[in-house]
Amino acid sequence: MNILTLNIKMTKTKSLIIFSVLCLFSIILSPAISHASPVIGFDPGNIMDNVVMTNSDTMSVSQIQNFLNSKVPVCDTNHAGFYGSSGTWYGPPFTCLKDYTENNLTAAQIVYNAAKNYNINPQVLLVLLQKEQALITDTWPASYQYKSATGYGCPDSTPGVCNSSYFGFTNQVNNAAKLFHSVIVSSPTWYSPYVLGNNSIKWSPNDSCGSSTVYIQNLATAALYDYTPYRPNQASLSAGYGTGDSCSSYGNRNFYLYFTDWFGSTYAFVSNGINYESVFDPVYYLTNNSDVAAACSNNQICAFNHFISYGLYEGRQSSSNFSILSYAYRYPDLRAVFGNNLTDYVAHYINNGRAEGRVAVGTSSLQSPIVKLNGVDYSAIYDFEYYKNNNPDLANLIGKLNDIGALQHFITYGMKEGRQAKASFNVHTYRGNYNDLRWVFGMNLPAYYMHYVNIGQQEGRIATGIPNFTPIAWYGGTDYSSIYDYQTYISSYPDVKNALGDAYDDTGALLNFINSGMDNGRVASTKFNVNYYRDRYPDLRAAFGSNLKAYYMHYLTKGKSEGRVADTDYYGGTTILNGVNYSAVYDFNYYYTHQPDVAKAIGLNDVAILQHFVTYGMKEGRQANTTFSVSTYKDHNSDLQNAFGNYLPDYYMHYINYGQKEGRVAI
């Protein structure tokens, strides 16, 4: 809290040099400091979380030292001396904080020790050293700055009261740490002018500026007000690191700014036991999400709650170093595990990814979509973008990230459903093109996909375009083409067509024909009609009866080669009964047609008709074909009349056995 006016004691030469340097400074610095960014996210009732203030493990001694080194790369040890306001001369050499020691301890060690002894975040102490005496950034700090390093206990405002026991860097740091510790643990021997709840806090040391009511939410914030009992006004907050108005205060504003810029948020951002500090930057989130900033009035906790409840699931980028989508897009191994579960990506980055050096920004589209699963490379038949874009019904499943889910869906369902997953492979075309595959795989669609993956692609088989479809007509070593034609069969029987898997299910049609079509006498070819075939050949009827399938198989195995006819309608009634062939005197169709009483009484039963002819027809002299009339035969053969008299069956039998061969007249 010391105010020392810098009374520079200068020679003309020094004046020239210093003026020149200051001019150079102003040239270099002026563009940068002319654009102060307003403070975002400062909550006067909750400046810092308790857990952040009490986390004494945030930095090691070496980290503190590295931090100090980084802020003052070059120490201006021999800077020009000056007189302080009290007339004290402060001259070179100046020692920067990174090089400062006291009682053989470095400043870094002293800060670390105080942090550990009082269980206070060393980052809080470092920021305090900056906001009180600019010791972190000062390239030529004077001794008084170390004497009152944390501005503890000796303001110029209380001359004669100041206790010199507070003097010294170590004392200052320890007393500051003790104050914070005492407040935050509610020490019974420590008194604070602030309570948890409503407090009247002045805007600035200027009493005429008045005060405002601040609801202090935690002890860390109370401790900060204990240290600097002023609330920065809007002018101060709007100025960023700059200067506000006559009622502005800066201590708590600068504490907040330095802390957030150097060490991250002043809030723990813990939800369900997970610390989101490494993935959530409230300032970034508020700055880049105007809707959240407006809804939350730039409150960091509100922004965090939005991120946890909505932003995370919406894939909003939450810091300059972490974008959920970018992280998921970049790493297929994570997508293979997490799919669309965004919270898992965040948890992985926090717990593992960050330590593994994984990058979580800079990727705007899904990289290396997964095409392998369980050792199988599906890239020949599957492309993630194609599958996603051509299967809109899977939008909810696939989402933005679930390439593993998409691949699993394709393997589990898509292949069975015959879905196309790559422009260069259509399973239906592939099936249609290759009857050797259909013969093996039938309607087992996944088998076609896998055949292409394993063999077909290498063989150069074609899987796109209009298929060259040659329906299968052979099965089990038998060629059914003489009795079966695929197109004839499915066009004749809609029930069959409807039962097939698709237009290329020739194996299904053939199996249907083999397993039921033949039994039901279905016509599957213009060359073969089983009814014609059966009707035409009584020998077959005698052998097969009503076993229709046997007629088909007979034609395949013998009938065709024997020259039998099966494509035209004709009924060939039997002429043989009890070993006697009556064909010389009997024709079924003639008899059936010219003896309507017989036809009506017996029906289309060639054996029964023949039995009627043998038993009754011959006795009654009925004519049974166009080449034999028993009356003519009797009339022209008197020798037979002598032998047979009027017993007509003997004439029939004589013609059968002898007369036909002898050329006797019978018609």
Added chain:
Amino acid sequence: MKIKKTKRSINHKKLSLIAGAILLLIAIPLTYVYAFNGSLFGWKKPTIENTNVDNDSINYGPATPEQQQAGDSVKSGSTTDTPPKPTPIPGSSKKSVEVSITSLNSNSPNGPLQIRAQIGAVDDTGVCTLTLTSPGRSMVTKTASTQSLASISTCNGFDVPLSELSAGIWKAQIQYSSNALSGTASQDVDI
């Protein structure tokens, strides 16, 4: 005279050359530091990732010009939050110091009236006297010592049970006094 004039001229030239050389020596490293680590010339400042040797969230980059300027302002005293100096009290050896009541609330159901005050000086030798008055009611008086903080002090707290205060408007007055300083603050509270 001529010789004298020549000597003065030579001295002046020497001084100018020395000043120029020193200026360059200072300007070059300064330019390097600011240009390579700042935003000068549109070059990018190293990111946190690039400079973060421990791969943690600590910013190991150099201080920005804004941060340095803010530090300079603190060093020069233009932006320090320093309480006003005590002012002399006519006819007294003591000086007047600002005292303000920071809390005059009951912040929990049926909790005590929490009365807190800050004193604009660092002093742990004084005494605070709280006086609560309300027309027609008995005055309540309490005393407490003081405790110094970083830049101010505080009375060692007053928690007044509500049972000691009947409903109505009460005036709370805190009188601070030490060997060297004194001050008073008052405020009304509706119980």
